[in-house]
Amino acid sequence: xxxVAPATRRPAKPPRSRIVFVGIAAFIIITLVSVSEEWxxxxxxxGIIEDLGxxxxxxxxxxxxxxxxxxRVVQPLLETFQIAVVAxxxxxxxxxxxxxxxxxxxxPNRLTLTISRGILSVVRALPDFLYALIxxxxxGIGPLGGIMALIFFNIGVVAKLLSETVDAxxxxxIEAVDAGGSxxxxxxxxxxxPQVLPNYVAYSLYAFELNVRASTVLGFVGAGGIGFLLRVQxxxxxxxxxxxxxICLFVIVFVIELISIRLRRRLV
Amino acid sequence: MIRFEKASVTYGGGVxxxxxxxxxxxxxxxxxxxxxxxxxxxxxxxxxxxxVPLTSGDVIVDGVSLRGASTKQLRELRSHIGMIFQTFxxxxxxxxxNNVLMGRLHDTxxxxxxxxxxxxxxxxVAMQALERVDxxxxxxxxxxxxxxxxxxxxxxxRALAQEPTILLADEPVASLDPPTSHVVMRDLQRINRExxxxxxxxxxxxxxxxxxxxxxxGLRAGELVYDGTGAAADEHVFRDIYGRSLTADDLMGAPxxxxxxxxx
Numbered sequence: 001x002x003x004v005a006p007a008t009r010r011p012a013k014p015p016r017s018r019i020v021f022v023g024i025a026a027f028i029i030i031t032l033v034s035v036s037e038e039w040x041x042x043x044x045x046x047g048i049i050e051d052l053g054x055x056x057x058x059x060x061x062x063x064x065x066x067x068x069x070x071x072r073v074v075q076p077l078l079e080t081f082q083i084a085v086v087a088x089x090x091x092x093x094x095x096x097x098x099x100x101x102x103x104x105x106x107x108p109n110r111l112t113l114t115i116s117r118g119i120l121s122v123v124r125a126l127p128d129f130l131y132a133l134i135x136x137x138x139x140g141i142g143p144l145g146g147i148m149a150l151i152f153f154n155i156g157v158v159a160k161l162l163s164e165t166v167d168a169x170x171x172x173x174i175e176a177v178d179a180g181g182s183x184x185x186x187x188x189x190x191x192x193x194p195q196v197l198p199n200y201v202a203y204s205l206y207a208f209e210l211n212v213r214a215s216t217v218l219g220f221v222g223a224g225g226i227g228f229l230l231r232v233q234x235x236x237x238x239x240x241x242x243x244x245x246x247i248c249l250f251v252i253v254f255v256i257e258l259i260s261i262r263l264r265r266r267l268v
Numbered sequence: 269m270i271r272f273e274k275a276s277v278t279y280g281g282g283v284x285x286x287x288x289x290x291x292x293x294x295x296x297x298x299x300x301x302x303x304x305x306x307x308x309x310x311x312x313x314x315x316x317x318x319x320v321p322l323t324s325g326d327v328i329v330d331g332v333s334l335r336g337a338s339t340k341q342l343r344e345l346r347s348h349i350g351m352i353f354q355t356f357x358x359x360x361x362x363x364x365x366n367n368v369l370m371g372r373l374h375d376t377x378x379x380x381x382x383x384x385x386x387x388x389x390x391x392x393v394a395m396q397a398l399e400r401v402d403x404x405x406x407x408x409x410x411x412x413x414x415x416x417x418x419x420x421x422x423x424x425x426r427a428l429a430q431e432p433t434i435l436l437a438d439e440p441v442a443s444l445d446p447p448t449s450h451v452v453m454r455d456l457q458r459i460n461r462e463x464x465x466x467x468x469x470x471x472x473x474x475x476x477x478x479x480x481x482x483x484x485x486g487l488r489a490g491e492l493v494y495d496g497t498g499a500a501a502d503e504h505v506f507r508d509i510y511g512r513s514l515t516a517d518d519l520m521g522a523p524x525x526x527x528x529x530x531x532x
Contacts, residue, residue, distance in 0.1 A: 175357060176351065176353060176426070179349070180347065180426075181342075181344065181374035182343070182370070182373040185378050186378065189381055189382050190366070191359060191370070194361045
Protein backbone atom coordinates (compact mmCIF):
# COMPACT_ATOMS: atom_id res chain seq x y z
CA UNK A 1 0.00 0.00 0.00
CA UNK A 2 1.29 3.44 -0.82
CA UNK A 3 0.65 6.38 1.38
CA VAL A 4 -1.63 8.86 -0.30
CA ALA A 5 -0.62 12.46 0.20
CA PRO A 6 -3.46 14.39 1.77
CA ALA A 7 -5.27 16.42 -0.84
CA THR A 8 -4.82 20.04 0.09
CA ARG A 9 -5.56 23.29 -1.68
CA ARG A 10 -3.45 25.32 0.66
CA PRO A 11 -0.59 26.92 -1.23
CA ALA A 12 3.00 26.53 -0.05
CA LYS A 13 4.39 29.57 1.75
CA PRO A 14 6.14 31.71 -0.82
CA PRO A 15 9.89 32.25 -0.22
CA ARG A 16 10.73 35.43 1.61
CA SER A 17 11.92 38.23 -0.59
CA ARG A 18 15.65 38.99 -0.21
CA ILE A 19 15.38 42.48 -1.63
CA VAL A 20 15.03 44.09 1.82
CA PHE A 21 18.21 42.48 3.17
CA VAL A 22 20.16 43.29 0.02
CA GLY A 23 18.90 46.89 0.21
CA ILE A 24 19.92 47.34 3.85
CA ALA A 25 23.34 45.76 3.24
CA ALA A 26 23.95 48.01 0.23
CA PHE A 27 22.96 51.07 2.26
CA ILE A 28 25.41 50.20 5.07
CA ILE A 29 28.26 49.55 2.62
CA ILE A 30 27.67 52.81 0.74
CA THR A 31 27.63 54.73 4.04
CA LEU A 32 30.90 53.16 5.20
CA VAL A 33 32.58 53.89 1.88
CA SER A 34 31.29 57.48 1.93
CA VAL A 35 32.81 58.31 5.33
CA SER A 36 36.12 56.52 4.63
CA GLU A 37 39.09 58.80 4.18
CA GLU A 38 40.28 57.06 1.06
CA TRP A 39 37.10 56.92 -1.07
CA UNK A 40 34.63 59.31 0.43
CA UNK A 41 34.39 62.59 2.32
CA UNK A 42 36.77 61.51 5.05
CA UNK A 43 34.54 62.01 8.05
CA UNK A 44 36.72 62.60 11.13
CA UNK A 45 34.73 62.06 14.33
CA UNK A 46 37.50 63.43 16.59
CA GLY A 47 37.68 66.58 14.48
CA ILE A 48 33.97 67.17 14.87
CA ILE A 49 34.19 67.12 18.66
CA GLU A 50 37.14 69.52 18.59
CA ASP A 51 35.30 71.93 16.26
CA LEU A 52 32.25 71.93 18.49
CA GLY A 53 34.29 74.00 20.95
CA UNK A 54 34.74 76.76 18.36
CA UNK A 55 30.98 76.90 17.98
CA UNK A 56 30.56 77.87 21.62
CA UNK A 57 31.04 81.59 20.99
CA UNK A 58 28.52 81.55 18.15
CA UNK A 59 26.06 79.59 20.22
CA UNK A 60 26.30 82.03 23.09
CA UNK A 61 25.54 84.99 20.83
CA UNK A 62 22.70 83.13 19.15
CA UNK A 63 21.12 82.49 22.54
CA UNK A 64 21.29 86.25 23.25
CA UNK A 65 19.18 87.83 20.48
CA UNK A 66 19.61 91.53 19.87
CA UNK A 67 15.99 92.71 19.99
CA UNK A 68 16.97 96.25 19.05
CA UNK A 69 17.54 94.82 15.58
CA UNK A 70 13.87 93.74 15.25
CA UNK A 71 12.55 96.89 13.47
CA ARG A 72 15.03 96.28 10.63
CA VAL A 73 13.70 92.74 10.17
CA VAL A 74 10.05 93.69 9.65
CA GLN A 75 10.32 95.19 6.16
CA PRO A 76 12.36 92.37 4.55
CA LEU A 77 10.16 89.78 6.26
CA LEU A 78 7.10 91.40 4.73
CA GLU A 79 8.84 91.33 1.35
CA THR A 80 9.50 87.60 1.74
CA PHE A 81 5.84 87.07 2.56
CA GLN A 82 4.77 89.09 -0.49
CA ILE A 83 7.15 87.20 -2.78
CA ALA A 84 5.67 83.92 -1.50
CA VAL A 85 2.06 85.08 -2.04
CA VAL A 86 2.53 86.50 -5.54
CA ALA A 87 4.55 83.49 -6.71
CA UNK A 88 2.03 81.02 -5.30
CA UNK A 89 -0.85 82.90 -6.91
CA UNK A 90 0.69 82.95 -10.38
CA UNK A 91 2.47 79.59 -10.19
CA UNK A 92 -0.51 77.64 -8.89
CA UNK A 93 -2.80 79.41 -11.34
CA UNK A 94 -0.63 78.25 -14.23
CA UNK A 95 -0.25 74.76 -12.75
CA UNK A 96 -4.01 74.10 -12.90
CA UNK A 97 -4.41 73.97 -16.69
CA UNK A 98 -0.94 72.46 -17.13
CA UNK A 99 -1.76 69.49 -14.90
CA UNK A 100 -4.70 68.53 -17.15
CA UNK A 101 -2.23 68.21 -20.01
CA UNK A 102 -0.11 65.84 -17.94
CA UNK A 103 -2.72 63.25 -16.96
CA UNK A 104 -3.75 60.23 -18.97
CA UNK A 105 -7.32 60.72 -17.77
CA UNK A 106 -7.67 63.98 -19.67
CA UNK A 107 -5.12 63.44 -22.47
CA PRO A 108 -5.61 60.10 -24.23
CA ASN A 109 -3.00 60.98 -26.87
CA ARG A 110 0.25 59.29 -25.85
CA LEU A 111 2.57 61.68 -27.67
CA THR A 112 1.01 64.82 -26.16
CA LEU A 113 1.15 63.20 -22.76
CA THR A 114 4.81 62.20 -23.05
CA ILE A 115 5.81 65.68 -24.22
CA SER A 116 3.95 67.56 -21.49
CA ARG A 117 5.17 65.16 -18.79
CA GLY A 118 8.71 65.49 -20.12
CA ILE A 119 8.60 69.28 -19.90
CA LEU A 120 7.25 69.06 -16.36
CA SER A 121 10.05 66.69 -15.37
CA VAL A 122 12.63 69.19 -16.64
CA VAL A 123 10.91 72.04 -14.76
CA ARG A 124 10.98 69.95 -11.61
CA ALA A 125 14.54 68.66 -12.05
CA LEU A 126 16.07 72.14 -11.55
CA PRO A 127 16.23 73.12 -7.85
CA ASP A 128 14.61 76.42 -6.81
CA PHE A 129 18.07 77.73 -5.90
CA LEU A 130 19.23 77.34 -9.50
CA TYR A 131 16.12 79.12 -10.84
CA ALA A 132 16.92 82.00 -8.51
CA LEU A 133 20.53 82.19 -9.81
CA ILE A 134 19.27 82.23 -13.40
CA UNK A 135 16.55 84.84 -12.88
CA UNK A 136 18.65 87.11 -10.68
CA UNK A 137 21.21 87.10 -13.47
CA UNK A 138 18.46 87.82 -16.00
CA UNK A 139 16.35 90.50 -14.27
CA GLY A 140 18.81 91.77 -11.65
CA ILE A 141 18.91 91.69 -7.87
CA GLY A 142 15.54 92.13 -6.17
CA PRO A 143 12.24 90.41 -5.46
CA LEU A 144 11.28 89.94 -9.14
CA GLY A 145 13.94 87.26 -9.62
CA GLY A 146 12.71 85.49 -6.49
CA ILE A 147 9.10 85.61 -7.66
CA MET A 148 9.98 84.16 -11.05
CA ALA A 149 12.07 81.38 -9.49
CA LEU A 150 9.26 80.42 -7.15
CA ILE A 151 6.68 80.46 -9.96
CA PHE A 152 8.61 77.70 -11.73
CA PHE A 153 9.10 75.90 -8.44
CA ASN A 154 5.33 76.01 -7.77
CA ILE A 155 4.38 74.86 -11.25
CA GLY A 156 6.67 71.87 -10.77
CA VAL A 157 5.26 70.91 -7.39
CA VAL A 158 1.54 71.59 -7.93
CA ALA A 159 1.28 70.27 -11.50
CA LYS A 160 2.99 67.05 -10.44
CA LEU A 161 0.72 66.45 -7.45
CA LEU A 162 -2.44 67.56 -9.23
CA SER A 163 -1.87 65.55 -12.42
CA GLU A 164 -1.44 62.44 -10.29
CA THR A 165 -4.70 63.27 -8.52
CA VAL A 166 -6.40 63.68 -11.91
CA ASP A 167 -5.04 60.24 -12.89
CA ALA A 168 -7.00 58.75 -10.03
CA UNK A 169 -10.41 60.46 -10.38
CA UNK A 170 -13.64 58.52 -10.75
CA UNK A 171 -14.01 57.97 -14.50
CA UNK A 172 -17.77 57.37 -14.30
CA UNK A 173 -18.71 61.06 -14.65
CA ILE A 174 -16.27 61.37 -17.57
CA GLU A 175 -18.07 58.59 -19.40
CA ALA A 176 -21.40 60.22 -18.61
CA VAL A 177 -20.35 63.64 -19.93
CA ASP A 178 -18.79 62.01 -23.01
CA ALA A 179 -22.01 60.12 -23.67
CA GLY A 180 -23.87 63.44 -23.64
CA GLY A 181 -21.93 64.86 -26.57
CA SER A 182 -19.62 67.31 -24.76
CA UNK A 183 -16.16 68.38 -25.93
CA UNK A 184 -12.90 67.77 -24.06
CA UNK A 185 -12.79 71.18 -22.35
CA UNK A 186 -16.32 70.79 -21.04
CA UNK A 187 -15.50 67.30 -19.82
CA UNK A 188 -12.48 68.58 -17.86
CA UNK A 189 -14.42 71.53 -16.44
CA UNK A 190 -17.48 69.60 -15.24
CA UNK A 191 -16.52 65.93 -14.81
CA UNK A 192 -12.92 66.32 -13.55
CA UNK A 193 -12.40 69.75 -11.97
CA PRO A 194 -15.09 69.41 -9.26
CA GLN A 195 -13.50 66.11 -8.23
CA VAL A 196 -9.99 67.57 -7.75
CA LEU A 197 -10.77 71.14 -6.64
CA PRO A 198 -10.32 70.55 -2.89
CA ASN A 199 -7.00 68.78 -3.56
CA TYR A 200 -5.89 71.64 -5.79
CA VAL A 201 -6.52 74.25 -3.10
CA ALA A 202 -4.70 72.08 -0.57
CA TYR A 203 -1.68 71.67 -2.85
CA SER A 204 -1.62 75.42 -3.48
CA LEU A 205 -1.59 76.15 0.24
CA TYR A 206 1.24 73.66 0.63
CA ALA A 207 3.14 75.37 -2.22
CA PHE A 208 2.70 78.70 -0.42
CA GLU A 209 4.13 77.19 2.76
CA LEU A 210 7.15 75.95 0.84
CA ASN A 211 7.55 79.40 -0.74
CA VAL A 212 7.98 81.20 2.58
CA ARG A 213 10.78 78.82 3.49
CA ALA A 214 12.33 78.75 0.02
CA SER A 215 12.32 82.52 -0.42
CA THR A 216 14.58 82.76 2.62
CA VAL A 217 17.23 80.70 0.88
CA LEU A 218 16.66 82.50 -2.41
CA GLY A 219 17.43 85.81 -0.72
CA PHE A 220 20.99 84.56 -0.28
CA VAL A 221 21.57 84.83 -4.01
CA GLY A 222 19.96 88.26 -4.21
CA ALA A 223 16.38 87.36 -4.96
CA GLY A 224 14.98 89.76 -2.37
CA GLY A 225 13.39 89.33 1.03
CA ILE A 226 14.71 88.31 4.44
CA GLY A 227 17.36 86.02 2.96
CA PHE A 228 19.43 88.97 1.79
CA LEU A 229 19.46 90.53 5.25
CA LEU A 230 20.32 87.16 6.75
CA ARG A 231 23.28 86.85 4.43
CA VAL A 232 24.65 90.29 5.31
CA GLN A 233 24.38 89.67 9.07
CA UNK A 234 25.91 86.25 8.60
CA UNK A 235 28.89 87.71 6.78
CA UNK A 236 29.39 90.30 9.53
CA UNK A 237 29.21 87.40 11.99
CA UNK A 238 26.58 89.41 13.89
CA UNK A 239 25.12 86.31 15.49
CA UNK A 240 22.80 88.17 17.87
CA UNK A 241 21.15 89.79 14.84
CA UNK A 242 21.04 86.48 12.96
CA UNK A 243 19.30 85.08 16.00
CA UNK A 244 16.49 87.65 15.74
CA UNK A 245 16.01 86.88 12.06
CA UNK A 246 15.91 83.13 12.69
CA ILE A 247 13.38 83.52 15.50
CA CYS A 248 11.14 85.75 13.34
CA LEU A 249 11.35 83.24 10.48
CA PHE A 250 10.55 80.39 12.77
CA VAL A 251 7.46 82.16 14.08
CA ILE A 252 6.10 83.16 10.69
CA VAL A 253 6.71 79.73 9.10
CA PHE A 254 5.17 78.03 12.10
CA VAL A 255 2.06 80.23 12.09
CA ILE A 256 1.54 79.90 8.33
CA GLU A 257 1.93 76.15 8.52
CA LEU A 258 -0.52 75.95 11.38
CA ILE A 259 -3.18 77.93 9.49
CA SER A 260 -2.50 76.03 6.27
CA ILE A 261 -2.80 72.62 7.91
CA ARG A 262 -6.11 73.62 9.48
CA LEU A 263 -7.48 74.88 6.15
CA ARG A 264 -6.29 71.80 4.27
CA ARG A 265 -7.83 69.46 6.79
CA ARG A 266 -11.19 71.14 6.25
CA LEU A 267 -10.90 70.85 2.48
CA VAL A 268 -10.08 67.21 1.84
CA MET B 269 -34.78 54.13 -35.73
CA ILE B 270 -31.76 52.10 -34.63
CA ARG B 271 -30.50 49.36 -36.94
CA PHE B 272 -27.66 46.91 -36.25
CA GLU B 273 -26.25 45.43 -39.45
CA LYS B 274 -23.96 42.46 -38.83
CA ALA B 275 -22.42 44.52 -36.05
CA SER B 276 -19.40 42.93 -34.37
CA VAL B 277 -17.26 44.13 -31.50
CA THR B 278 -14.04 42.35 -30.56
CA TYR B 279 -12.06 43.63 -27.60
CA GLY B 280 -8.30 43.46 -27.27
CA GLY B 281 -7.49 39.96 -26.10
CA GLY B 282 -9.86 38.43 -28.62
CA VAL B 283 -13.10 38.61 -26.64
CA UNK B 284 -16.03 38.63 -29.08
CA UNK B 285 -18.57 40.78 -27.25
CA UNK B 286 -20.94 41.09 -30.21
CA UNK B 287 -21.06 38.66 -33.14
CA UNK B 288 -22.63 39.85 -36.40
CA UNK B 289 -25.70 41.14 -34.63
CA UNK B 290 -28.77 42.12 -36.68
CA UNK B 291 -31.40 44.09 -34.81
CA UNK B 292 -33.94 46.78 -35.56
CA UNK B 293 -35.51 49.05 -32.95
CA UNK B 294 -38.28 51.37 -34.20
CA UNK B 295 -38.85 54.81 -32.66
CA UNK B 296 -40.68 54.96 -29.35
CA UNK B 297 -40.19 51.33 -28.36
CA UNK B 298 -39.23 50.15 -24.87
CA UNK B 299 -36.76 47.30 -25.24
CA UNK B 300 -35.22 45.29 -22.44
CA UNK B 301 -31.97 43.46 -23.13
CA UNK B 302 -31.36 40.37 -20.99
CA UNK B 303 -28.44 37.98 -20.72
CA UNK B 304 -25.74 36.78 -18.35
CA UNK B 305 -22.81 38.94 -17.35
CA UNK B 306 -20.45 39.03 -20.29
CA UNK B 307 -23.20 38.24 -22.82
CA UNK B 308 -22.62 41.59 -24.55
CA UNK B 309 -25.44 43.70 -23.09
CA UNK B 310 -23.28 46.68 -22.16
CA UNK B 311 -21.42 46.46 -25.45
CA UNK B 312 -24.68 46.50 -27.41
CA UNK B 313 -25.86 49.62 -25.60
CA UNK B 314 -22.50 51.39 -25.96
CA UNK B 315 -22.37 50.56 -29.65
CA UNK B 316 -25.46 52.75 -30.15
CA UNK B 317 -23.75 55.95 -28.95
CA UNK B 318 -20.28 54.98 -30.10
CA UNK B 319 -18.69 54.67 -26.66
CA VAL B 320 -17.55 51.27 -27.93
CA PRO B 321 -16.21 51.26 -31.50
CA LEU B 322 -17.40 48.57 -33.90
CA THR B 323 -14.94 46.02 -35.25
CA SER B 324 -17.03 45.25 -38.32
CA GLY B 325 -20.58 45.72 -39.57
CA ASP B 326 -22.51 48.89 -38.83
CA VAL B 327 -24.99 50.53 -36.51
CA ILE B 328 -27.25 53.18 -38.03
CA VAL B 329 -28.95 55.58 -35.64
CA ASP B 330 -31.55 57.94 -37.11
CA GLY B 331 -29.93 57.59 -40.51
CA VAL B 332 -26.38 58.24 -39.26
CA SER B 333 -23.86 55.46 -39.72
CA LEU B 334 -21.61 54.98 -36.69
CA ARG B 335 -18.92 53.27 -38.69
CA GLY B 336 -16.37 55.87 -39.72
CA ALA B 337 -18.31 58.69 -38.05
CA SER B 338 -16.10 61.71 -37.28
CA THR B 339 -15.66 62.98 -33.73
CA LYS B 340 -17.95 65.89 -34.60
CA GLN B 341 -20.66 63.63 -36.02
CA LEU B 342 -20.37 61.39 -32.98
CA ARG B 343 -20.82 64.35 -30.60
CA GLU B 344 -23.81 65.53 -32.61
CA LEU B 345 -25.36 62.06 -32.44
CA ARG B 346 -24.63 61.66 -28.71
CA SER B 347 -26.25 65.00 -27.95
CA HIS B 348 -29.68 63.46 -28.50
CA ILE B 349 -28.94 60.08 -26.90
CA GLY B 350 -29.29 60.13 -23.11
CA MET B 351 -27.49 57.52 -21.03
CA ILE B 352 -28.09 56.10 -17.56
CA PHE B 353 -25.49 54.03 -15.70
CA GLN B 354 -25.40 51.26 -13.12
CA THR B 355 -23.19 53.31 -10.82
CA PHE B 356 -25.06 56.58 -11.58
CA UNK B 357 -21.80 58.31 -12.58
CA UNK B 358 -22.66 61.60 -10.90
CA UNK B 359 -20.01 64.08 -9.80
CA UNK B 360 -20.61 63.61 -6.09
CA UNK B 361 -18.82 66.78 -4.97
CA UNK B 362 -21.13 69.14 -6.80
CA UNK B 363 -24.82 69.99 -6.62
CA UNK B 364 -27.65 67.98 -8.13
CA UNK B 365 -28.49 70.89 -10.45
CA ASN B 366 -24.90 71.11 -11.70
CA ASN B 367 -25.02 67.39 -12.45
CA VAL B 368 -28.25 67.72 -14.41
CA LEU B 369 -26.92 70.77 -16.27
CA MET B 370 -24.16 68.52 -17.64
CA GLY B 371 -26.90 67.22 -19.90
CA ARG B 372 -27.03 70.70 -21.47
CA LEU B 373 -23.31 70.96 -22.27
CA HIS B 374 -23.76 69.87 -25.89
CA ASP B 375 -25.83 73.03 -26.44
CA THR B 376 -23.56 75.34 -24.41
CA UNK B 377 -20.54 77.15 -25.85
CA UNK B 378 -17.13 76.23 -24.44
CA UNK B 379 -16.53 79.62 -22.79
CA UNK B 380 -19.96 79.62 -21.18
CA UNK B 381 -19.41 76.14 -19.78
CA UNK B 382 -15.94 77.10 -18.52
CA UNK B 383 -17.45 79.93 -16.48
CA UNK B 384 -20.56 77.96 -15.57
CA UNK B 385 -22.82 80.59 -17.11
CA UNK B 386 -25.64 78.39 -18.34
CA UNK B 387 -28.42 80.09 -20.25
CA UNK B 388 -31.60 80.58 -18.16
CA UNK B 389 -33.47 78.41 -20.68
CA UNK B 390 -31.04 75.55 -20.00
CA UNK B 391 -31.48 75.90 -16.23
CA UNK B 392 -35.25 75.73 -16.88
CA VAL B 393 -34.86 72.51 -18.88
CA ALA B 394 -32.75 71.02 -16.05
CA MET B 395 -35.34 71.99 -13.43
CA GLN B 396 -38.16 70.46 -15.48
CA ALA B 397 -36.15 67.25 -15.84
CA LEU B 398 -35.76 67.13 -12.05
CA GLU B 399 -39.50 67.69 -11.66
CA ARG B 400 -40.24 64.83 -14.00
CA VAL B 401 -38.37 62.38 -11.76
CA ASP B 402 -39.84 64.05 -8.68
CA UNK B 403 -36.63 65.18 -7.01
CA UNK B 404 -36.54 68.92 -7.77
CA UNK B 405 -36.47 69.82 -4.07
CA UNK B 406 -32.89 68.45 -3.96
CA UNK B 407 -31.64 70.74 -6.73
CA UNK B 408 -29.08 72.56 -4.57
CA UNK B 409 -28.04 69.58 -2.44
CA UNK B 410 -24.64 67.95 -2.98
CA UNK B 411 -25.07 64.74 -4.97
CA UNK B 412 -23.09 62.78 -2.35
CA UNK B 413 -25.83 63.47 0.21
CA UNK B 414 -28.45 61.55 -1.77
CA UNK B 415 -29.48 57.90 -1.42
CA UNK B 416 -28.79 55.46 -4.25
CA UNK B 417 -32.32 55.65 -5.61
CA UNK B 418 -32.26 59.44 -5.52
CA UNK B 419 -28.88 59.50 -7.26
CA UNK B 420 -30.20 57.30 -10.04
CA UNK B 421 -33.17 59.64 -10.52
CA UNK B 422 -30.71 62.52 -10.84
CA UNK B 423 -28.93 60.37 -13.44
CA UNK B 424 -32.20 60.03 -15.32
CA UNK B 425 -32.81 63.78 -15.05
CA ARG B 426 -29.35 64.46 -16.48
CA ALA B 427 -30.17 62.23 -19.47
CA LEU B 428 -33.59 63.90 -19.88
CA ALA B 429 -32.02 67.36 -19.80
CA GLN B 430 -30.41 66.50 -23.12
CA GLU B 431 -33.96 66.40 -24.53
CA PRO B 432 -33.06 63.08 -26.11
CA THR B 433 -34.87 60.98 -28.69
CA ILE B 434 -33.17 57.82 -27.42
CA LEU B 435 -32.51 56.76 -23.82
CA LEU B 436 -29.93 54.07 -23.02
CA ALA B 437 -29.91 52.51 -19.56
CA ASP B 438 -27.07 50.17 -18.62
CA GLU B 439 -28.21 48.03 -15.65
CA PRO B 440 -29.92 51.05 -14.07
CA VAL B 441 -31.21 49.14 -11.02
CA ALA B 442 -28.34 46.74 -10.34
CA SER B 443 -27.10 48.86 -7.41
CA LEU B 444 -30.56 49.46 -5.92
CA ASP B 445 -32.86 47.57 -3.54
CA PRO B 446 -36.04 45.95 -4.96
CA PRO B 447 -38.63 48.64 -4.06
CA THR B 448 -36.36 51.41 -5.35
CA SER B 449 -35.72 49.38 -8.49
CA HIS B 450 -39.43 49.43 -9.26
CA VAL B 451 -39.59 53.20 -8.73
CA VAL B 452 -36.73 53.75 -11.18
CA MET B 453 -38.14 51.30 -13.74
CA ARG B 454 -41.55 52.97 -13.52
CA ASP B 455 -39.88 56.34 -14.11
CA LEU B 456 -38.28 54.94 -17.26
CA GLN B 457 -41.56 53.39 -18.41
CA ARG B 458 -43.42 56.65 -17.85
CA ILE B 459 -40.78 58.62 -19.76
CA ASN B 460 -41.01 56.16 -22.64
CA ARG B 461 -44.80 56.33 -22.79
CA GLU B 462 -45.35 60.03 -22.13
CA UNK B 463 -42.47 61.47 -24.14
CA UNK B 464 -42.22 58.74 -26.76
CA UNK B 465 -38.45 58.41 -26.21
CA UNK B 466 -37.02 55.16 -27.53
CA UNK B 467 -35.78 53.40 -24.38
CA UNK B 468 -33.27 50.55 -24.26
CA UNK B 469 -32.60 49.00 -20.87
CA UNK B 470 -30.15 46.29 -19.82
CA UNK B 471 -31.51 44.16 -17.01
CA UNK B 472 -30.33 41.12 -15.18
CA UNK B 473 -33.50 40.27 -13.27
CA UNK B 474 -35.98 38.34 -15.41
CA UNK B 475 -39.12 39.25 -13.49
CA UNK B 476 -38.32 42.95 -13.93
CA UNK B 477 -37.67 42.35 -17.63
CA UNK B 478 -41.06 40.68 -18.06
CA UNK B 479 -42.92 43.47 -16.28
CA UNK B 480 -41.32 46.43 -18.03
CA UNK B 481 -40.15 45.08 -21.36
CA UNK B 482 -42.66 45.63 -24.14
CA UNK B 483 -40.06 43.80 -26.13
CA UNK B 484 -37.31 41.54 -24.83
CA UNK B 485 -34.06 40.87 -26.62
CA GLY B 486 -32.01 37.94 -25.32
CA LEU B 487 -28.25 37.86 -25.76
CA ARG B 488 -25.97 34.91 -25.23
CA ALA B 489 -22.24 35.12 -25.89
CA GLY B 490 -22.73 38.13 -28.16
CA GLU B 491 -25.45 36.53 -30.25
CA LEU B 492 -29.16 37.22 -30.45
CA VAL B 493 -31.03 34.21 -29.06
CA TYR B 494 -34.47 35.72 -28.42
CA ASP B 495 -36.49 38.62 -29.75
CA GLY B 496 -40.14 38.86 -28.75
CA THR B 497 -42.66 40.29 -26.35
CA GLY B 498 -42.22 40.18 -22.60
CA ALA B 499 -45.50 38.28 -22.28
CA ALA B 500 -44.31 35.49 -24.58
CA ALA B 501 -41.01 35.10 -22.74
CA ASP B 502 -41.62 32.12 -20.45
CA GLU B 503 -39.24 30.07 -18.40
CA HIS B 504 -38.12 28.02 -21.41
CA VAL B 505 -37.12 31.16 -23.25
CA PHE B 506 -35.06 32.39 -20.32
CA ARG B 507 -33.44 28.97 -19.93
CA ASP B 508 -32.39 29.27 -23.51
CA ILE B 509 -30.97 32.77 -23.02
CA TYR B 510 -29.07 31.82 -19.88
CA GLY B 511 -28.06 28.40 -21.10
CA ARG B 512 -28.97 26.88 -17.72
CA SER B 513 -31.86 26.43 -15.33
CA LEU B 514 -33.10 29.51 -13.58
CA THR B 515 -32.24 30.11 -9.94
CA ALA B 516 -33.57 32.44 -7.29
CA ASP B 517 -30.63 34.76 -8.02
CA ASP B 518 -32.09 35.50 -11.44
CA LEU B 519 -35.23 37.00 -9.92
CA MET B 520 -35.51 40.20 -8.00
CA GLY B 521 -38.33 38.58 -6.06
CA ALA B 522 -40.04 41.74 -4.92
CA PRO B 523 -43.79 41.95 -5.54
CA UNK B 524 -44.80 43.63 -8.73
CA UNK B 525 -46.14 47.13 -8.22
CA UNK B 526 -49.87 47.60 -7.78
CA UNK B 527 -51.60 49.10 -10.83
CA UNK B 528 -52.64 52.06 -8.67
CA UNK B 529 -49.06 52.93 -7.87
CA UNK B 530 -48.14 52.92 -11.54
CA UNK B 531 -50.54 55.78 -12.04
CA UNK B 532 -49.16 57.66 -9.03
